Amino acid sequence: MAGFVNFSFSSEEINSHHRNIEILGIHPHNDDTDLPSRYSMSDYKTAATTYAAVSIRNGEKSYRGKDGQPVIVLKDFNMTVSRGCIYSLLGSSGSGKTTALKVMVGVHRLDQGDVKVFGEIPGTKESRIPGSLAGYMPQETALYDDFTIQEMLSYFGKIYSMSASEISERSEFLINLLKLPEPNRKVGSLSGGQQRRVSFAVALVHNPPLLILDEPTVGVDPTLRLSIWKYLRQLATESKTTVLITTHYIEETRQSDMIGVMRNGKILVEKHPDVLLEQYNQEFLEDVVLTLCHSDDYADVGVSNTREESFPAILHADETEENHNMPIKAQFSEVKTASRFKTASTHIQALVMKTATLYLRNFVFLLFSLMFPFSQVLVVALTIGNKPDDPSFGVVNYDSMQSNCSFAPKFENCSSVGLSCKYLSKLEQNGITLINYPSEEVAYEEVARGNVWGYMKFSKNFSSYYHSMQEYNLFGEGVDDKFSHMIHVKMDMSSRMMTQFYQQLMIRVYEEFASEFKEACDHNKGVGEFPMKIADPIFGSNDADFRQFILISTIVMTVYFFPMISSSFWFIFDKRWGTQGRAIVAGVKTWEIMFSSYVIECPITIFQIVSSFLVSVYICDVRISGSIFLAFALCIIVGFCGVSGGFLIATFCSEEIQVGIAVMGELSFTI
Ligand SMILES: Nc1ncnc2c1ncn2[C@@H]1O[C@H](COP(=O)(O)OP(=O)(O)OP(=O)(O)O)[C@@H](O)[C@H]1O
Structure with a gap:
């Protein structure tokens, strides 16, 4: 194990250093350029x-x-x-x-x-x-169950900046010394005693x-305990x-x-x-x-x-x-260690390799992380915010007892006959299947059974009362129901989406119907018009649908919460297994752990974003009206915020269940 420390000497101090170097058993030179710079x-x-x-x-x-x-x-x-x-x-x-x-x-x-x-x-x-x-063997085994013995030794060897040949030489020696099973055996498959010996080997790997x-x-059995003590004695005496x-x-x-x-x-x-x-x-x-x-x-x-x-x-x-x-x-006058940058980059490489190996060993988790976001977008696209495939609505038409309308939807004159039919024909033209029921009771039953979303009722003489109301502003004479000129609607309002869909459609069709009626009767078009006009939108579009909104929100939530879940889970596993503490004792800094998580989460987050974008745009018809690159960059930033949020959560938690509760809590706030 060479090259961990650099010592260099100033010329004024050479004499005293020579004395100390002799203590080290290293022969001093007269020329300070010849002095050993690495110890x-x-x-x-x-x-x-x-x-x-x-x-x-x-x-x-x-x-x-x-x-x-x-x-x-x-x-x-x-x-x-x-x-x-x-x-x-x-x-x-x-x-x-x-x-x-x-x-x-x-x-x-x-x-x-x-x-x-x-x-x-x-x-x-x-x-x-x-x-x-220091080589530290904690009380808990502090190993990765999914790593092989060799991978465990290589991971810590790398953290200690050992070269590949040094690691393999030292691993072979320790495997023989501690009578460890084959180096490609997974730690999780070893007995408790064997795991402790692997943990011991990890502490010894860099010969500290x-x-x-x-x-x-x-x-550890008595025979092996004896050989461990023998080796410790040899280390103390000889090295x-x-x-x-x-x-x-x-x-x-x-x-x-x-x-x-x-x-x-x-x-x-x-x-x-x-x-x-x-x-x-x-x-x-x-x-x-x-x-x-x-x-x-x-x-x-x-x-x-x-x-x-x-x-x-x-x-x-x-x-x-x-x-x-x-x-x-x-x-010594000055102790120089390997450059901080080099040490940090070696640590980060080791940490990234470690998490990548853990991801690959937990392939189902990796697959889940990669596939879940776009499948979630797909499921949301298929289930939320869609218009009904075959929208049907009940009709109870007492208007002159016309149950079957055979009138053309267009107004040819200002007639007061069959106005309900004209309105209903327009609805049918807009893709609604109308189902006639003889009475309100029957229609109500059908809604309750889920066969239709609702029904509309036209009162007796609706057409003539509507006509007189529009023409003369008079309620129908001798009619108890003051609202006979109105269309009465009852709906199953349990689905906000369906309610909105039918309400919007019925109002829009009515506006068309009313406008054509006024034209046919030569009325001033402005009379009775709704006195508010929604101007062009500042952002978005007039016809922005709920599906578009929900899919975009789903993408943003997915690219925030998934990196958060994976980063916090790896962090908490590492903490609970004791492997993080062990890496920190080996010199790994917290920022290196965080940075390596960003590095490993980055390709996964990019995949999540790209796949969710492609599914949204090409399969679910989501429109991106601005720059797609800006949308993508924003999602990446959101993803990194998720990773950071994961660290924050994992810092305050010690169990996976606590992480789960914290993430769910944040998710419910976001929703
Ligand atoms: N993180 C902690 N927070 C609170 N108390 C702790 C913590 N760690 C240890 N303790 C408490 O400190 C005391 C000493 O613990 P420590 O683990 O140092 O003992 P020990 O001599 O190593 O015991 P053992 O031989 O069982 O390993 C115990 O009472 C323990 O409960």
Whole structure:
């Protein structure tokens, strides 16, 4: 693993650097142009083992409890892990071990106190933590079930900027070491123990100088546990890798250089296992831990960092407070890491490949994402806003008891005979099938049965009363029903679309009918006209139909909500599986995750938009009156707003169901 760090030196500092370079075992040159400009990870391991790899001083950390009150998890927490040693952190469940590890890898920040890893504060630019300095194995397996073992190792190898050959070499080694199944086996098909070993291999893939392992031996058989410890010992001794491990198998920690016993958020004691056994006069470490915890219940044994009592063989030759905090860069004038742009682009490539692989492995989801938008447009086009195929309407015509009209719809003179028939003929000319019923009761029954949408009733002598009303402005004499000159309509109003369709048609046909009547009777056309005229529209058209409106709204909603759903779901899966946290510890930034999501969602959103547009325009006859490119660009912007909305939702949610509810909530507001 070469080429993770660049160190360069100013000429004034060369002498002091030469001294430090010698510590690293690298031979200095006299000419500064010959000085090595790139240092490998192993430099971090070999450099000055006298300085602490990890040190926490007076650490305090609390979480917000359910009642909103802070729950203290770490208090007066003091811990020192020397470089090149195996440090086992022991403690009962809930004592705060994982929290302490998360503080070290920069996932959590201390509320108070100092934490330094290789002399730098995790999370700062200089620290490279989160980043490639640490290999972190979280408690949960934090793997993608749909990935193969090889893909899992390659994904993290790529995040750590390893080359393809480095990844394949290292994968082969780790697969053999950890006795993993064939590299093309899917993680989801492995047993729990095998998955933990893959997770362990992922933490080791870039051969980091600091290994932070949260219960790596859980679910691993004793033989393999032995070989894991053997390998850790080899790493610590030969490569000076610092190993920090938590475990509930207390006896296995005999092989470590230092044991830290934790209880109620603080370290009770930090000593070599042999020193502990000797001091507490016990044969087993479990008994030591029990004794320690028991004494802590009765008396505060205090934070013990009394390392002078520790076993002399361990690596903490010069552990003054000053040295614990001595940054590694103090040994070099300047630490240059790979260019940020290059690292970011490598991360983004890895993330895009990861999501693309997940999409391909979940082909049904991909197909659904691609096909659903245009199928939705098609379904909406076929079901909403269409004119009825065979519109039929009932007629109860008491007008001179004419049930069968055989009059021509045109007015030849100002006659008062068969006006209802003239109106009905005009309706038929407009495509309405009229069904005559003998009485209102029968017509009502037929509407109730769903055979017609409604019926219209013409009163007895409608024609003559209508004629006198128009000619002389007189109501029919001796008629009880003052509204005999009117057409009475009753409809099934449960469908807004159908109601609108029939109402608009009947009014338009009536206007034609009334205008022709006035012309035939030589009346002033303006008399009795509706005193309002709707002028030409500012936007849209006079005959804009509901279908056009609903289809455009459907496209916009589709290109907003689908990217939102997919981005938020991938984000939440990644969060819940622990893979996102793991990638962040490996140095991936939140903006890189977001950017990669835009990159992967972009072709999918474009496909969704293009297919929805084509279906709308060429199959559903939607008219785009402005620029199609502008419409397309607006949809793309809406799509990206959807992806961003997905991130926002996923940030506040921890479960898919919460995402679903949030998206549905937003959808209902939009509707
Ligand atoms: N994100 C969180 N929010 C609120 N409380 C938390 C959170 N993470 C951990 N805790 C609480 O902090 C305490 C310490 O948890 P932690 O996981 O650090 O313990 P642990 O020693 O690693 O336990 P175990 O051995 O079971 O893994 C527990 O009481 C836990 O419930």
